[in-house]
Structures are given as structure tokens and as C-alpha cells.
Amino acid sequence: MKKIGVLTSGGDCPGMNACIRAVVRTAIYHRWKVAGIKSGFAGLIDGEVFDMDVSSVSNIINLGGTILKSARSLEFKTRKGQARAHRVIKKAGLGGMVVIGGDGSLRGARKLAKTWKVPTVGVPASIDNDISGTDYSIGFDTAVNTALEAIDRIRDTATSHDRLFIIEVMGRECGFIALYAGLAGGAEDILLPETATDLEDICRKLEQGRKRGKSSSIIIVAEGDEAGGAFKISKEIEQRTGYHVRVTVLGHLQRGGSPTARDRILASRLGAAAVEMLIKGKHNLMVGVVSNRIKTYPLEHAWKCKKKIDRSLYKLTQILAI
Ligand code: ADP
Ligand code: F6P
Numbered sequence: 001m002k003k004i005g006v007l008t009s010g011g012d013c014p015g016m017n018a019c020i021r022a023v024v025r026t027a028i029y030h031r032w033k034v035a036g037i038k039s040g041f042a043g044l045i046d047g048e049v050f051d052m053d054v055s056s057v058s059n060i061i062n063l064g065g066t067i068l069k070s071a072r073s074l075e076f077k078t079r080k081g082q083a084r085a086h087r088v089i090k091k092a093g094l095g096g097m098v099v100i101g102g103d104g105s106l107r108g109a110r111k112l113a114k115t116w117k118v119p120t121v122g123v124p125a126s127i128d129n130d131i132s133g134t135d136y137s138i139g140f141d142t143a144v145n146t147a148l149e150a151i152d153r154i155r156d157t158a159t160s161h162d163r164l165f166i167i168e169v170m171g172r173e174c175g176f177i178a179l180y181a182g183l184a185g186g187a188e189d190i191l192l193p194e195t196a197t198d199l200e201d202i203c204r205k206l207e208q209g210r211k212r213g214k215s216s217s218i219i220i221v222a223e224g225d226e227a228g229g230a231f232k233i234s235k236e237i238e239q240r241t242g243y244h245v246r247v248t249v250l251g252h253l254q255r256g257g258s259p260t261a262r263d264r265i266l267a268s269r270l271g272a273a274a275v276e277m278l279i280k281g282k283h284n285l286m287v288g289v290v291s292n293r294i295k296t297y298p299l300e301h302a303w304k305c306k307k308k309i310d311r312s313l314y315k316l317t318q319i320l321a322i
Pocket of ligand 1 (some may be wrong): 010041071072073074076077102103106107108109
């Protein structure tokens with residue numbers, strides 16, 4: 001009987017637990033054993049390996065976060081750290097690894113596969129949705145819905161007080177959360193790292209809106225936007241327009257919460273597919289869902305091919321915000 005290990009790494013996200021559940025139960029269904037590794041690559045280095053069974057993953061599909069815990073490990077980026085992790089894998093008798101995490105974690109997965117010849121499959125999980133080889137990464141849909149709920153609530157108070165709000169969302173160097181939450185939330189403007197930000201133009205549009213009777217507005221800014229964050233932008237807009245601007249930075253609340261049905265289904269499919277790849281002897285790859293079908297790509301595809309936002313969606317936000 002073969003045995004595989006599973007870990008979650010990097011920024012946690014809703015749906016990681018559903019994915020762990022799928023990995024564990026698919027492996028056991030195929031009569032393989034599974035070990036969980038605590039705290040990502042850091043726990044792997046420290047030998048935090050424990051056996052998991054069917055009931056280890058009971059009642060977790062609905063939970064945010066990750067029961068395996070997550071971490072960022074600088075030590076794993078070094079050859080010495082990887083050698084320690086490799087020794088742990090050998091000692092625990094792990095014939096393969098499933099790494100669930102963002103693009104950084106998939107880079108770590110590739111190190112295991114290429115340098116240390118550990119059969120490894122990566123599963124894209126990040127609220128940022130910045131991983132190529134899959135239409136959506138696990139956690140993105142929940143994060144967008146969480147941000148959207150916040151935008152809707154802020155719109156209530158913005159309307160009551162005739163105010164301009166700037167809401168900053170996460171996403172690292174990518175604008176996916178801002179674009180999707182902004183479009184769904186009817187934002188008056190959306191500032192993305194992928195598009196040039198022209199504060200002069202934003203102020204002009206606000207003025208136009210004011211002239212035709214618009215008394216409140218919401219601008220969504222991605223944390224990676226070139227204008228330097230919601231507070232800086234608010235100051236500039238206040239100076240240029242005389243508006244009183246309120247700022248909300250949504251921050252880590254976008255990383256928590258019960259995963260949406262969409263994320264649970266994606267996580268279940270990807271977790272199961274990862275195990276099936278290992279069973280078939282296919283590894284050094286990532287699994288994704290593209291046009292509703294399971295696809296596999298070499299791990300490096302995840303970060304070498306930069307994922308692009310859909311420009312037509314951005315254009316639509318501009319058209320609908322006139
Ligand atoms: P995410 O997976 O959410 O993108 P990070 O970029 O912080 O988060 O990556 C998570 C972890 O993956 C890092 O702390 C490190 O342990 C590992 N990792 C990232 N890049 C590499 C790399 N080039 N080589 C080896 N390990 C890496
Ligand atoms: O990658 C997920 C993410 O939440 C990004 O959106 C954000 O920039 C970053 O992680 C925050 O990282 P930390 O939790 O280490 O502050």
C-alpha cells in the first residue's frame with residue numbers, strides 16, 4: 001500500500017479544508033494511506049507528520065482556514081531546509097506529496113519534484129486568483145463574495161450620508177478580487193494594478209457624477225494598484241475635489257469564512273484529481289479547472305505564464321459606471 005502526504009502552505013484561504021478532505025478520502029477510497037503535515041513546509045522540515053483517516057476530515061468541508069495550519073517558511077527556500085524536509089518525507093515513507101497553496105507554494109512543490117525527485121502534485125489555492133493553469137483558484141470565489149457583502153453594507157451608509165468611500169481589497173499584484181467584487185458591487189470606479197490609474201480622470205468623473213445629482217460613490221482599489229493604497233488616494237481626492245472621503249481596508253477578513261458552494265466544489269474536484277494523478281504515476285504538475293474540465297500543467301506553468309484579467313470585464317465596469 002502506498003502512502004502520500006498533504007500540506008497547506010502560504011496564505012490560507014476558504015476551501016483548503018474541503019480540498020484536504022478530498023485528498024484524504026480519495027486516497028483512502030483507492031486504498032492508499034495519507035499523512036497530514038502541519039504548518040506547510042515549515043512543519044515538513046520539523047517532522048510534523050501524522051496519519052490521517054476518514055474521520056480526520058469529518059465536518060470540515062464548511063470550515064474556513066485550514067485544519068493543517070499554514071505557514072511561510074524561509075528555511076524551505078534554502079537547500080539545507082529542503083534536504084531536511086526530504087529526510088522527513090523518506091522517514092515517513094511518503095511516496096508522493098500534495099501541496100495545496102498559492103504560486104509560492106507551487107514553486108516549493110516544484111523544488112520537491114525536480115530537485116528531490118519526490119512525486120508531487122500542486123493544487124492552486126489562493127484568494128488572489130493569480131495562478132495560471134486554472135480559471136479560478138480555491139478561495140477566490142469566497143473572497144469575492146465576502147468583499148461584495150462588505151461593499152453592499154458600505155453602500156448603505158454611503159448613500160445615507162452622501163459620501164464617497166474608497167474600499168481597498170487584497171490580491172497582491174493582481175486585480176482579480178477588485179475587478180470581480182467591483183463589477184458585482186456596482187462600483188463607480190475600480191483601480192487595478194493591471195491598468196493605469198489617473199487620479200485626475202477619477203476626479204473628473206466624480207465631478208460629472210455630482211453635476212448630474214450623484215451624491216455617493218464607491219471606488220474599489222486593489223492593494224497592488226500603482227496609486228499607493230486607499231489612504232493615499234483618499235487624501236489626493238480630498239485635496240482635488242473637496243470631498244470628505246471615508247476609507248475601508250478590508251484586509252484579512254477576505255481570507256476567512258465558510259467557503260462558498262463554488263469553492264467547495266472546486267476544492268473537492270482538485271483535491272481528488274491531485275490524488276488520482278499521483279495514483280496514475282503523473283506528477284511534477286499542477287491540477288486546475290479550465291472551462292469546467294480538469295486540466296494538468298507542469299508546475300512552473302502556475303507562475304511562468306502570467307495570468308491576465310479579462311479586459312472586457314474591466315471595460316464593462318467603466319460602461320456601467322457612467
Ligand atoms: P503563497 O503560496 O500563498 O503564494 P508564499 O509566496 O509565501 O505564499 O509561498 C509559501 C511558501 O512556499 C514560502 O514560505 C516558501 O516556504 C515556499 N516557497 C516559495 N517560493 C519558493 C521557492 N522558490 N523555492 C522553494 N520554496 C518556495
Ligand atoms: O496571497 C494572499 C494574500 O492574502 C494577499 O492577498 C495579501 O497581499 C497577502 O496574502 C497578505 O499576506 P499576510 O497574511 O502574510 O499578511
